[in-house]
Amino acid sequence: MKYGARNKIVGKVKSIKKGDIMSMIKFDISDPCEMGSVLTTESLDELNLKPGDEVRLVIKAIHVLPVKE
Amino acid sequence: MKYGARNKIVGKVKSIKKGDIMSMIKFDISDPCEMGSVLTTESLDELNLKPGDEVRLVIKAIHVLPVKE
Amino acid sequence: MKYGARNKIVGKVKSIKKGDIMSMIKFDISDPCEMGSVLTTESLDELNLKPGDEVRLVIKAIHVLPVKE
Amino acid sequence: MKYGARNKIVGKVKSIKKGDIMSMIKFDISDPCEMGSVLTTESLDELNLKPGDEVRLVIKAIHVLPVKE
Amino acid sequence: MKYGARNKIVGKVKSIKKGDIMSMIKFDISDPCEMGSVLTTESLDELNLKPGDEVRLVIKAIHVLPVKE
Amino acid sequence: MKYGARNKIVGKVKSIKKGDIMSMIKFDISDPCEMGSVLTTESLDELNLKPGDEVRLVIKAIHVLPVKE
Known part of the structure; x- marks a missing residue:
């Protein structure tokens, strides 16, 4: 997996609001x-x-793309 | 100072490429x-x-806005 | 009509969710x-x-701009 | 692989300009x-x-994220 | 011409840097x-x-889309 | 206060829709x-x-970041 982006940070889900x-x-x-x-x-x-x-x-939240690898 | 954005992370400059x-x-x-x-x-x-x-x-690097407070 | 963008794709509306x-x-x-x-x-x-x-x-959906010419 | 984005299009590289x-x-x-x-x-x-x-x-080209799966 | 965007401002070109x-x-x-x-x-x-x-x-300059109508 | 962005416009709040x-x-x-x-x-x-x-x-409204200085 290689992304054409500089930022690829590992995060753990804390909360979800639908x-x-x-x-x-x-x-x-x-x-x-x-x-x-x-x-x-x-x-x-x-x-x-x-x-x-x-x-x-x-960084506006809209620009953060979560990917489940 | 209040930003209309969810992400406001403190970072330290490591390198600059002009x-x-x-x-x-x-x-x-x-x-x-x-x-x-x-x-x-x-x-x-x-x-x-x-x-x-x-x-x-x-996150594409273009979406990261540095602010010097 | 000239857009300052590389991508100008023709699409047909399939569904709308308001x-x-x-x-x-x-x-x-x-x-x-x-x-x-x-x-x-x-x-x-x-x-x-x-x-x-x-x-x-x-491409996040938020970055797609529909234009009715 | 699951992306938190609506658009996940398959494309073939045609040209590269560095x-x-x-x-x-x-x-x-x-x-x-x-x-x-x-x-x-x-x-x-x-x-x-x-x-x-x-x-x-x-769509501005800057918003298109290429991923090599 | 109808744009799917809230901001559609008229501007006059002042300078261009290529x-x-x-x-x-x-x-x-x-x-x-x-x-x-x-x-x-x-x-x-x-x-x-x-x-x-x-x-x-x-607004980062990258998010401003010029259109010549 | 210095922003890493070209556009830093002063605006007055007219209406809010939550x-x-x-x-x-x-x-x-x-x-x-x-x-x-x-x-x-x-x-x-x-x-x-x-x-x-x-x-x-x-400019899509999502790309406009309000800051209260």
């Missing part, structure tokens, strides 16, 4: 992991980051 | 965290998940 | 078509693809 | 398939669709 | 407009918004 | 602003744009 069309799942991530972000070089320059800096990684 | 229009940043996530996924109820039913099940959470 | 805020439409695609994917060069290298290889193209 | 950070893959889809779209109920009402109607499905 | 695989366009939006956001009800509750409140609407 | 899992917020944007779009260079070439051209910018 709606009419959309539903939400919450997961626990217990192990340290690596994440990748792609952004415009212009945005990168504005952020002015260097290794070791701490940032907040914001 | 391109012409787009760039990539890699982050280390060292603390356990919670993640949320929204999907169609149809997809949820097909996955047939229950609390405790382990899944792979796949 | 919800409170979000709704779902299913379409039949009957003609062969071409699709484009953009991913990080790192992900491309990991996939190790060559012309003729068969892959699964996964 | 860039500095991002790359593009083109695929041939030869078999008829079904696609799902999720949109707001407000947008659905404006589109005023009924079964059999033909629409254009626009 | 890259190897991806390119960036900047637009001027001169007229007042309305924008819609869909988020989880959980996120909405956390934001605790009421009519008249001012917020920042953050 | 659903079971997802909710929708409408905003008024009263000031002129700049927006950025990232697309493939191939799509850019097809659009054949030059400074001053008027286009429609289509």
Whole structure:
């Protein structure tokens, strides 16, 4: 199994909330992991980051794809 | 600071790769965290998940928004 | 009409399911078509693809934009 | 293998174009398939669709995730 | 022309920057407009918004689809 | 506060519609602003744009992230 995506995190189902069309799942991530972000070089320059800096990684839940392998 | 998103993970910059229009940043996530996924109820039913099940959470790097608070 | 997107597929409405805020439409695609994917060069290298290889193209329904021309 | 997504189309690699950070893959889809779209109920009402109607499905290439199973 | 999307803003091309695989366009939006956001009800509750409140609407450039009508 | 995104527009809450899992917020944007779009260079070439051209910018509501600073 190989995914064309930088982020492939192992999570454990914590809760499920079922709606009419959309539903939400919450997961626990217990192990340290690596994440990748792609952004415009212009945005990168504005952020002015260097290794070791701490940032907040914001991801809308709709962009998280669960796969049962 | 309040974000209209379920996922707001703290990450530490590990490496930066600068391109012409787009760039990539890699982050280390060292603390356990919670993640949320929204999907169609149809997809949820097909996955047939229950609390405790382990899944792979796949996220394209383009959907990860770094914020320097 | 010109769209700034690689994928512009003709589909025929098959079913509609209406919800409170979000709704779902299913379409039949009957003609062969071409699709484009953009991913990080790192992900491309990991996939190790060559012309003729068969892959699964996964797209969350939320990313499909119907346009009535 | 179960994906938390409505669209899981089989494609054959046609061409690959490698860039500095991002790359593009083109695929041939030869078999008829079904696609799902999720949109707001407000947008659905404006589109005023009924079964059999033909629409254009626009998807940015960045939202297409290739998986090698 | 009817789009299955809440946001359909008129913009005027200001600058174009061409890259190897991806390119960036900047637009001027001169007229007042309305924008819609869909988020989880959980996120909405956390934001605790009421009519008249001012917020920042953050949108990655990759999610903006230009259409030449 | 620095966001890794090109679009950071100030909006005023106009209406809120709460659903079971997802909710929708409408905003008024009263000031002129700049927006950025990232697309493939191939799509850019097809659009054949030059400074001053008027286009429609289509954004699904799900991609708009409200932040309360």
